[in-house]
Amino acid sequence: MAGADIHHRTEDFRRLYRKTLTDLQYFMGTSNDVMVFTSSGTGAMESAVSNLFSPGDKVVVAAAGKFGERWAEITRAFGLDVQILEAPYGDSVTPERVAAALNANSEIRGVFVQATESSTGVSHDVEGMAEAVGKTGALFVVDAITGLGTSSLDIDGWGLDVVIGGSQKAAMIPPGLAFLSLSEKAWERIDPRRPTYYYFDLLKHKKSAEKGESPWTPATSLLLGLSESLRYIREVGRENLIENAQLLAKATREAAEALGLKLFARGVPAGAVTSIRAPEGVSSNDIVEQFKTRFGAIVANGQGSMKGEIFRIAHLGYFDFADLFGVIAELEIILHSLGQRVEFGRGVGRVQEVYVAASGE
Amino acid sequence: MAGADIHHRTEDFRRLYRKTLTDLQYFMGTSNDVMVFTSSGTGAMESAVSNLFSPGDKVVVAAAGKFGERWAEITRAFGLDVQILEAPYGDSVTPERVAAALNANSEIRGVFVQATESSTGVSHDVEGMAEAVGKTGALFVVDAITGLGTSSLDIDGWGLDVVIGGSQKAAMIPPGLAFLSLSEKAWERIDPRRPTYYYFDLLKHKKSAEKGESPWTPATSLLLGLSESLRYIREVGRENLIENAQLLAKATREAAEALGLKLFARGVPAGAVTSIRAPEGVSSNDIVEQFKTRFGAIVANGQGSMKGEIFRIAHLGYFDFADLFGVIAELEIILHSLGQRVEFGRGVGRVQEVYVAASGE
Numbered sequence: 027m028a029g030a031d032i033h034h035r036t037e038d039f040r041r042l043y044r045k046t047l048t049d050l051q052y053f054m055g056t057s058n059d060v061m062v063f064t065s066s067g068t069g070a071m072e073s074a075v076s077n078l079f080s081p082g083d084k085v086v087v088a089a090a091g092k093f094g095e096r097w098a099e100i101t102r103a104f105g106l107d108v109q110i111l112e113a114p115y116g117d118s119v120t121p122e123r124v125a126a127a128l129n130a131n132s133e134i135r136g137v138f139v140q141a142t143e144s145s146t147g148v149s150h151d152v153e154g155m156a157e158a159v160g161k162t163g164a165l166f167v168v169d170a171i172t173g174l175g176t177s178s179l180d181i182d183g184w185g186l187d188v189v190i191g192g193s194q195k196a197a198m199i200p201p202g203l204a205f206l207s208l209s210e211k212a213w214e215r216i217d218p219r220r221p222t223y224y225y226f227d228l229l230k231h232k233k234s235a236e237k238g239e240s241p242w243t244p245a246t247s248l249l250l251g252l253s254e255s256l257r258y259i260r261e262v263g264r265e266n267l268i269e270n271a272q273l274l275a276k277a278t279r280e281a282a283e284a285l286g287l288k289l290f291a292r293g294v295p296a297g298a299v300t301s302i303r304a305p306e307g308v309s310s311n312d313i314v315e316q317f318k319t320r321f322g323a324i325v326a327n328g329q330g331s332m333k334g335e336i337f338r339i340a341h342l343g344y345f346d347f348a349d350l351f352g353v354i355a356e357l358e359i360i361l362h363s364l365g366q367r368v369e370f371g372r373g374v375g376r377v378q379e380v381y382v383a384a385s386g387e
Numbered sequence: 388m389a390g391a392d393i394h395h396r397t398e399d400f401r402r403l404y405r406k407t408l409t410d411l412q413y414f415m416g417t418s419n420d421v422m423v424f425t426s427s428g429t430g431a432m433e434s435a436v437s438n439l440f441s442p443g444d445k446v447v448v449a450a451a452g453k454f455g456e457r458w459a460e461i462t463r464a465f466g467l468d469v470q471i472l473e474a475p476y477g478d479s480v481t482p483e484r485v486a487a488a489l490n491a492n493s494e495i496r497g498v499f500v501q502a503t504e505s506s507t508g509v510s511h512d513v514e515g516m517a518e519a520v521g522k523t524g525a526l527f528v529v530d531a532i533t534g535l536g537t538s539s540l541d542i543d544g545w546g547l548d549v550v551i552g553g554s555q556k557a558a559m560i561p562p563g564l565a566f567l568s569l570s571e572k573a574w575e576r577i578d579p580r581r582p583t584y585y586y587f588d589l590l591k592h593k594k595s596a597e598k599g600e601s602p603w604t605p606a607t608s609l610l611l612g613l614s615e616s617l618r619y620i621r622e623v624g625r626e627n628l629i630e631n632a633q634l635l636a637k638a639t640r641e642a643a644e645a646l647g648l649k650l651f652a653r654g655v656p657a658g659a660v661t662s663i664r665a666p667e668g669v670s671s672n673d674i675v676e677q678f679k680t681r682f683g684a685i686v687a688n689g690q691g692s693m694k695g696e697i698f699r700i701a702h703l704g705y706f707d708f709a710d711l712f713g714v715i716a717e718l719e720i721i722l723h724s725l726g727q728r729v730e731f732g733r734g735v736g737r738v739q740e741v742y743v744a745a746s747g748e
Contacts, residue, residue: 033685034562035687036679036685064425064426064427064430064562064563065425065426065430065586065603066425066586066603066604066605066606067603067604068585068586068603068604069425069426069586069603072585072586075585099585100585103582103583103584103585103588104583104585105583192604194604200606200607200608200609201395201425201604201605201606201607202425202563202605202606202607202608202609221464222464222465222466222583223464224429224433224436224460224461224464224465225426225427225429225430225433225587226586227464242426242427242428242429242430243427243428243429243553243555243562244427244562244563245427245561245562245563245606245609246561246562246563247561247563247608247609248561248563248606248608248609318397324394324397326396
């Protein structure tokens with residue numbers, strides 16, 4: 027925590043803060059304004075709802091898992107008139123359903139979605155949805171907390187009005203910072219006269235950011251960490267970071283299938299995380315537990331009704347092939363110990379083949 | 388940031404979180420529930436306003452500086468009917484004024500104050516105010532972000548309904564975590580049916596805390612740091628931490644006066660920070676700047692209209708006499724270089740005398 031030795035009302039801090047906001051624009055690939063909050067990503071989600079919409083506004087939520095349900099909860103908490111387009115866990119909501127909802131009601135003021143629904147490992151077709159939303163006056167609000175740095179999002183080209191990220195995913199530092207980009211169309215929606223929010227006040231953050239500051243005391247140690255990881259991302263290149271996550275996702279899927287496992291995601295799988303069904307007669311609880319106790323590895327269980335059914339391997343940020351070789355080798359041993367027939371090295375071999383093919387060797 | 392290696396949905400984390408909540412109760416000296424947010428202290432201030440009050444509720448804000456004004460802003464942002472009891476910068480609001488406001492209107496639902504107004508270095512008579520508020524149905528909400536660990540606050544004995552703290556003050560870690568204690572009377576005020584908040588939802592945090600979790604991804608690295616500093620506070624003893632801050636404050640005041648400087652705070656000065664007027668004809672900007680450039684020391688300038696007029700020496704948490712000897716010696720050199728007549732060692736000598744007298748040597 028030694029890095030925290032910076033006071034937030036000094037020139038040193040202002041330089042750091044300005045640089046971080048510029049580097050976040052690079053990381054997100056946008057020229058839109060970017061704001062940073064000391065909060066989890068949920069705080070930035072709330073700010074989009076509370077600042078840009080008014081009670082009674084008609085909005086559409088495309089919900090394909092736990093984080094889609096969070097959009098439903100937040101929009102309801104702030105009194106919006108919410109229509110939910112639900113997809114079963116493992117599926118995604120299609121752009122056609124979003125377009126149909128918009129066509130059926132010209133008063134819709136906003137559409138909310140996850141770029142990547144990390145509870146199920148599914149990606150949404152954000153580009154297709156953006157095309158539909160762009161034809162209307164609605165704002166398109168995208169939770170890309172796990173989508174940023176792991177899948178292609180052309181914020182400016184596709185016209186994504188609000189895109190939300192968090193520090194603990196592809197930005198590779200501990201949780202505690204959230205950030206979001208806002209289009210001109212989004213800023214125009216803010217009514218400065220009627221705030222029912224304070225901590226997550228976007229205009230206050232914009233005005234402070236122009237002076238290189240945060241309106242409230244920010245998490246200085248995390249900002250120092252973020253500035254370092256954004257420097258690394260500039261070195262590696264944003265596109266390379268995304269391509270690597272996509273390649274790791276592909277290798278993980280192929281390895282799982284080579285081991286006779288079934289993938290959970292239908293449609294387009296996420297670049298950030300791969301969801302895999304536990305084999306028939308095996309609980310994913312046991313798989314997750316063995317990863318932890320035998321190898322000190324954190325592999326996530328399914329959430330809610332998916333607990334025991336699936337497990338989720340994250341592959342983003344610093345995670346690379348060196349890590350994936352190990353994780354798949356561990357998975358083979360765990361499946362073997364749980365009574366499954368496993369040919370050791372078969373899954374790892376698929377990962378190696380994907381790696382070698384991509385290196386052009 | 389290596390300490391962040393803990394996932395927030397694991398048993399290891401739940402143990403840490405439960406322990407941290409218990410240790411926060413010790414640090415605050417209360418048996419009331421304590422909740423933690425990933426945010427600055429302002430977020431916890433907002434939670435008290437949004438969760439415990441409804442638009443139109445009549446409340447009283449005792450404002451004696453910049454943070455008092457923040458209470459006024461937040462309560463207005465959430466539509467409360469706010470009566471401000473203002474004190475000029477450097478003064479405090481008396482319990483008598485609070486009692487008179489409560490007597491004049493039996494419908495007042497809440498009273499908001501700072502235990503320590505750190506923008507001016509003044510303490511409020513929280514005990515006296517609590518006595519007045521306790522005779523009514525109003526909630527007493529105390530921002531003790533700089534007051535905790537630096538001045539005596541008997542939360543349970545005096546009946547303080549909500550007390551707010553932050554990680555970056557006497558809790559001695561970087562900013563990014565806020566916490567607050569809530570009395571039974573406070574919990575009874577929450578109407579679970581009508582939330583106009585989400586991220587700072589107190590009931591959601593209470594329910595999650597019962598499972599050892601935070602509802603949203605918390606700032607894990609900061610929680611690890613906090614658990615360490617709370618362990619240290621248990622070792623030192625809460626009362627000793629407060630007594631030390633009070634003694635350092637006394638030594639700072641006496642040193643300043645020995646150097647012919649005037650203290651800014653009238654009434655009871657804060658234990659956390661001492662505000663000192665720049666000498667006639669000298670700007671505090673130059674004093675603060677020299678502390679920074681010559682000694683790498685962060686001494687705060689006045690805020691707003693007090694900028695250039697006063698400077699503020701903080702003495703809390705890890706800060707001890709060893710630090711204060713240096714700060715006062717530096718101050719003597721700075722005053723000398725700014726053309727003031729200074730007898731070197733005179734201020735330091737006063738600090739030494741206070742130290743020796745307290746050690747009983």
